[in-house]
Amino acid sequence: xxxxxxxxxxxxxxxxxxxxxxxxxxxxxxxxxxxxxxxxxxxxxxxxxxxxxxxxxxxxxxxxxxxxxxxxxxxxxxxxxxxxxxxxxxxxxxxxxxxxxxxxxxxxxxxxxxxxxxxxxxxxxxxxxxxxxxxxxxxxxxxxxxxxxxxxxxxxxxxxxxxxxxxxxxxxxxxxxxxxxxxxxxxxxxxxxxxxxxxxxxxxxxxxxxxxxxxxxxxxxxxxxxxxxxxxxxxxxxxxxxxxxxxxxxxxxxxxxxxxxxxxxxxxxxxxxxxxxxxxxxxxxxxxxxxxxxxxxxxxxxxxxxxxxxxxxxxxxxxxxxxxxxxxxxxxxxxxxxxxxxxxxxxxxxxxxxxxxxxxxxxxxxxxxxxxxxxxxxxxxxxxxxxxxxxxxxxxxxxxxxxxxxxxxxxxxxxxxxxxxxxxxxxxxxxxxxxxxxxxxxxxxxxxxxxxxxxxxxxxxxxxxxxxxxxxxx
Numbered sequence: 001x002x003x004x005x006x007x008x009x010x011x012x013x014x015x016x017x018x019x020x021x022x023x024x025x026x027x028x029x030x031x032x033x034x035x036x037x038x039x040x041x042x043x044x045x046x047x048x049x050x051x052x053x054x055x056x057x058x059x060x061x062x063x064x065x066x067x068x069x070x071x072x073x074x075x076x077x078x079x080x081x082x083x084x085x086x087x088x089x090x091x092x093x094x095x096x097x098x099x100x101x102x103x104x105x106x107x108x109x110x111x112x113x114x115x116x117x118x119x120x121x122x123x124x125x126x127x128x129x130x131x132x133x134x135x136x137x138x139x140x141x142x143x144x145x146x147x148x149x150x151x152x153x154x155x156x157x158x159x160x161x162x163x164x165x166x167x168x169x170x171x172x173x174x175x176x177x178x179x180x181x182x183x184x185x186x187x188x189x190x191x192x193x194x195x196x197x198x199x200x201x202x203x204x205x206x207x208x209x210x211x212x213x214x215x216x217x218x219x220x221x222x223x224x225x226x227x228x229x230x231x232x233x234x235x236x237x238x239x240x241x242x243x244x245x246x247x248x249x250x251x252x253x254x255x256x257x258x259x260x261x262x263x264x265x266x267x268x269x270x271x272x273x274x275x276x277x278x279x280x281x282x283x284x285x286x287x288x289x290x291x292x293x294x295x296x297x298x299x300x301x302x303x304x305x306x307x308x309x310x311x312x313x314x315x316x317x318x319x320x321x322x323x324x325x326x327x328x329x330x331x332x333x334x335x336x337x338x339x340x341x342x343x344x345x346x347x348x349x350x351x352x353x354x355x356x357x358x359x360x361x362x363x364x365x366x367x368x369x370x371x372x373x374x375x376x377x378x379x380x381x382x383x384x385x386x387x388x389x390x391x392x393x394x395x396x397x398x399x400x401x402x403x404x405x406x407x408x409x410x411x412x413x414x415x416x417x418x419x420x421x422x423x424x425x426x427x428x429x430x431x432x433x434x435x436x437x438x439x440x441x442x443x444x445x446x447x448x449x450x451x452x453x454x455x456x457x458x459x460x461x462x463x464x465x466x467x468x469x470x471x472x473x474x
Contacts (some may be wrong), residue, residue, distance in 0.1 A: 005160075006037045006039065006040065009028075009032040009034060009037075010034060010037060010039045010041075010044065011044070011048055011049040011052070012028065012032075012049065013025055013028055013029050013032065013034050014041070014044060014048060014049065015048075015049040015050070016028060018046060018444070018462070019379075019405075019420065020312065020352060020354055020379070020403075021333070022188075022227075022229060022269075022271070022330075023227075023229075023245055023269045023286060026204065026226070026227050026245060027093065030199070033257065034423050035184040035185070035393045037052060040127065041127075041128040041129055041147050041148075041464075045462075045465075046421055046423075046443060046444035046462045047125070047421065047444075048403075050113055051112040052355070053058075055379050057237075061399060063069050068302065072414065075210060076408065080235050081320065089138075090114075090474045092179070096406065098213055099323075103307070104409055107187060112376060112418040113176060113435060113436060113437055114437075114438050114439070114440075115437050115438065115439040115469055119469065119470060120343065120439055120467050120468065120469050120470075121156070121166070121467060121468045121470070122246055122441075122442075122465055122467045123142075123144075123154050123465070123466040123467060123468070124167075124464070124465060125152060125167050125169070125466075126144065126146040126148050126150070126464040126465075126466065127146070127148040127309065127462070127464060128146050128147035128148040128154065128464055129146065129147045129446070129462045129463070129464060130145065130147075130218060130445070130446065130447075130460035130461060130462075130464060130465070131145055131146065131147065131187070131188045131446050131447065132144065132145040132187070132188060132189060132190055132313075132446065132447050132460060133145075133447050133448075133449055133459065133460040133468055134190055134191060134192060134447075134449055134458075135192075135449055135450065135451040135452065135456075135457045136192050136196040136199075136213070136452075137192055137194065137195070137196045137452050138157070138196035138452065139157070139196055139213075139227060140155070140156040140157045140456065141153055141154065141156070141157075141196070141213060142154045142156050142458045142468065143190050143192065143199050143325075144190075144250065144460050144466045144467070145186075145187035145188060145189065145201060145460075146186070146187055146464070147186045147187075148423055148464075149171070149172045149182050149183050149184050149186070149187060149203070149205075150171050150187065150194070150246055151170040151172070151187050151190055151199070151201045151211070152167055152168060152169055152170065152188075152466075153166075153167075153168040153170065153199070153215055153464065154166070154167055154168075154212065154268060154468075155209075156451075156458075156468050157169075160248055166380045168214070168297055169215065170199075170201065170209075170211050170215050170217070171220055172185065172201070172203050172205060172207070173186055174190060174198070174207070183203060183204075183205035183207075183390050184226070185203050185205035186203065186227075187201055187202070187203050187204075188200035188202065188203070188204065188228075188229065189201065189228060189229065189230050189242075190202070190228075190231070191231055191240075192233070192235050193233045193237045193254070193402075194233065194235055194236075194237050194446055195237065196427065197212065197213065197461050198210055198211065198212060198213075198218065198237075198254070199212075199213070199426075199433060200231055200233060200240050200250030200254075201231070202229070202230065202231035202242055203226035203227070203228060204226075204227035204228070205227075205245070206222070206224045206225060206226050206227060206228065207220055207221060207222050207224075207228075208220075208221035208224075208228055208231055208240065208242050208252065209221065210240075210254065210257065213250065215302075217238075219254075219256075219257035220257065221240070221242075221250075221252050221257050221259070222260060223250055223252075224242065224244040224245075224248065224250065225244070225246040225352070226244055226245040226246045227244060227245045227271070228242050228244050228245075229243050229244060229245065229269065229270065229271050230243040230270075230271065230272045230273050231243075231273075232273055232274060232275055232281075233254070234275045234277075234278045234279075234387070235278060236418045237254065238253070238254055238255065238278075239251050239254060239260065239278070239279075239295075240252040240254050240255065241272035241273045241275060242273070242279050243271060243272060243273045243283055244270060244315040244454075245269040245270075246269075247264065247266045247267065247269060247270060247285070248262050248263060248264050248266070248270065249263045249266075249270050249273055249283045249293070249474055250262045250263070251281075251295055259438075261295060261296070263283070263291075263293050265283075265291050265299070265303075265319065266283065266285040266287050266289065266291070267283060267285075267287045267289075268285050268286040268287035268310075269286050270283050270284070270285045270312070271284055271285055271310065271312055272284050272311075272312065272313045272314050272339045273318065274314050274315050274316050274323075275316070275322075276292065276316050276320045277320060279294060279295040279296075280292065280293065280294040280295070280301070281293060281294075282314050282316065282323055283314070284311035284312070284313070284314045284325060285311060286310035287310075287313060287334045288304065288305070288308065288310060288327075289303060289304070289305055289307075289311070289466060290304040290305075290307075290311060290323070290325055290335070291303050292304075292323075292337065301361075302337055304323075304333075304335045304340070304342070305331060306327070306341070306342050306345070307329050307333065308327075308329040309327050309328035309329035309352075309450040310327060310328050311325050311327045312326055312327060312328065312352070312353065312354055312355065313325070313326050313354070313355045313356050314326075314356075315356050315357060316357055316358075316466070317358050317362075317372060317388075318358060318360060318361075318364055318365045318372070319362075319363060319364045321336065321337075322334055322335065322336055322343065322388065323335040323336075324356050324358065324374055325338075326352075326353035326354070326355065326356045326376055326387075327352070327353060327357075327434070328352040330347070330349050330350065330351060330352060330353060330378075331345060331346060331347050331349075331353070332346040332347075332349070332353055332374070332376050332386070333345055333346070334346070334374075334391070343391075344391035346376075346386060346391060346393070348379040348384060348393050348396075349380050349382065349384065350378075350380040351378055351379040351380035351403075352378065352379045353377070353378045353379075354377055354378065354379060354403065354404070354405055355376075355377050355405065355406060355407065356374060356375065356376050356377070356407075356408060357374070357407050358372065358373070358374055358375075358409075359372060359373040359374070359375070359407060359409045359413045359430065360409055360411060360412075360413050361373065362411035366411075366412075367412060367413045368400075370413050371387065371426045372388060373385050373387065373394070373409075373413070374386040374388050375385065375390070375407045375409065375416055375432060377404040377405065377406060377418060378403070378404060378405075379403040379404075380403075381398075381400045381401055381402055381403060381420065382397060382398050382400065382404070383397040383400070383404055383407055383416070383418045383428075384395075384396050384397070385397070385416070385430060385433065394433070395428075395430075395432075395433030397416075397418065397426070397427055397433060398429055399424075399438070400419035400420040400422050400424060400426065401417065401420070401422045402422035402444070403420060403421050403460055404418055404419070404420045404421075405419055405420065405421065405444075405445060405446050405447070406418065406419040406445065406446065406448045407419075408447070408449050408450055409430070410450050410454040410455075411450060411452060411453070411454040412454055413430060414429065414431065415427055415428065415429060415430060415436065415458050416428045416429060416430050416443045417448040417449075417450065417459075418448065419445030419446065419447060419448040419459055420444070420445055421444035421445065421462070422444070422446055423440050423441050423442065423443060423445065423461070424439065424440050424441070424445070425438070425439045425440075425441065425445055425448055425457065425459050425469065427457065427471075428437050435468075437471065439467075439469055440458065441461050441465060441467055442461065442463050442465055443461030443462040443463030443464070444462040445459050445460060445461055445462075446458070446460050446461065446462065447452035447459065447460045455470065455471050455472045456469065456470050456471065456472075457471065459470045
């Protein structure tokens with residue numbers, strides 16, 4: 001068995017992508033001409049590079065063991081001793097005892113909570129990994145974005161049989177030689193406007209696009225120089241905010257598609273953005289900084305520093321008072337516009353924190369009598385729920401066995417969905433921290449999301465699949 005240089009390059013590219021090194025993957029992809037190869041990404045399993053390396057190491061160890069049985073026996077004895085040590089040791093983190101475990105000692109999911117395949121709808125059509133999915137806020141339309149340079153809109157309305165279910169293909173094309181050709185770039189961000197009439201998508205081809213619910217391209221937004229990493233509508237529906245590898249963030253006029261203002265305050269790629277109000281927002285970057293900016297003001301109105309590695313995601317709480325950020329430095333920080341230093345520095349995860357979400361609860365929400373909670377998802381395979389007022393971890397959710405890429409609260413705040421590269425979507429009670437439902441798909445999970453009624457969960461995966469779990473049937 002041998003590999004071509006193109007195949008090796010693709011494995012490295014996929015590894016960088018799966019590990020969250022988006023800008024590194026982009027640079028490597030350009031230099032190694034990944035888009036010009038004929039490799040079908042959907043056929044490459046998750047963690048393929050690691051799997052090949054591990055098998056190679058196992059083969060080498062097998063060769064050694066033939067001649068050195070005594071050494072192997074000693075090594076096994078040492079490993080057993082290490083396992084016993086790990087079992088017996090507990091660590092204290094933010095007031096909560098955490099028991100360490102090895103990857104081989106995965107906790108089994110109770111079969112009584114597994115969602116059978118008959119209660120899940122699997123949607124096929126994408127030809128590469130599906131990075132993102134999002135429900136329309138007013139209808140059961142699920143949008144997805146993929147490495148096949150398309151977004152798709154799936155009609156998941158009741159009464160529509162799978163055989164007749166509509167699939168709108170939103171092809172992301174660029175002008176080349178006077179004709180439109182597929183961009184061959186990943187679609188990695190998308191967001192519906194507040195009334196569900198328009199879908200915005202962001203692509204690695206450097207363009208943002210606005211589509212209607214019929215899949216018709218309404219406007220193309222071109223100002224970024226390179227991939228777009230994040231994109232959000234404001235609540236008013238008149239502006240779109242984007243973040244790019246070109247170190248800038250842009251506010252776009254949604255009606256005209258024109259760039260209203262471009263902000264160039266970061267010194268490295270901007271990774272995420274989130275609106276605070278209809279005209280002010282926060283942005284974060286690989287430069288470890290967070291800036292809060294406002295339309296028509298030519299410098300940040302606030303800047304936060306304190307992270308010691310790239311900041312992967314930022315989110316304002318429902319009232320826009322507190323800003324949460326998570327980083328490769330393994331910390332989660334809470335910031336307030338009233339002070340320069342962070343309000344809380346939450347240190348409990350043992351690997352990079354990929355994403356965070358606030359619960360739709362507390363003052364100013366539709367669930368005012370429930371406490372506000374923050375969820376964090378990490379490459380350490382855990383999800384943590386935080387009481388932000390006390391700065392304490394209230395639950396550690398430990399059933400996943402691979403990095404967790406996505407978390408999402410149900411609209412009533414009573415449940416949390418999590419998606420991991422172990423191919424599982426878990427649904428948890430936010431009150432008790434108990435696992436309520438579980439479903440195992442066919443690829444590593446990049447994104448999970450709830451519909452507006454809170455009775456369906458959508459998920460997108462690394463093998464090109466999208467699936468919907470209908471929780472009313474349970």
